[in-house]
Amino acid sequence: MNLNDITLDIELVDPAALKEHEQIYQQRRQQLVEQIKTSGCVDYPILIDNQHNVILDGHHRAAALISLKVKWAPVIRVDYFNPEIISVKPRPNCPIEPLTKQAVLEMGLSNQVFPPKSTKHILHIPESRVDYPLDELLR
16 A cells, blocks of 8 residues: 555534544643634644544544534544554553554443543644634534
C-alpha cells in the first residue's frame, strides 16, 4: 500500500453520533469553544474509526462543538486496524498495559472512558487544516 495514494476525506456527522474513549479537561474544552467562536472556524477535523465512530483524536474539539450546539462536526474516518495508517501508544497515565486498539474501541463502545490524555494516536498520513466555517456547522 502506498500511503501517498490514500486520501483523507472530510465528512460531516452529527456530533451526538461520536463516541468518546477518554475523558476531557473542561478548561481545555472551554478554551477551544472560545477559539472556535473567535476564529469562526474549526481548524482540524476529528479523527474517528470507520466502523463505530469512536473518537481517536479530537475529544476536546468534539466536546467544544457539542457545547456550541452545532448540528455537524467535521470528521475523517480511518481504517483503525491498518497499522500503516494509524498507531496508538499509551501515555504515562494510561490505566491499562498493554494498550491495544481493540481496548480503545471497547472503551469507546462502553459506558466508561479512560482518564484524559491517556492514549496517543499517531496518524501516518499527512493531515491538513480544514478551517471549516462554524456557521456552516450550525445549519
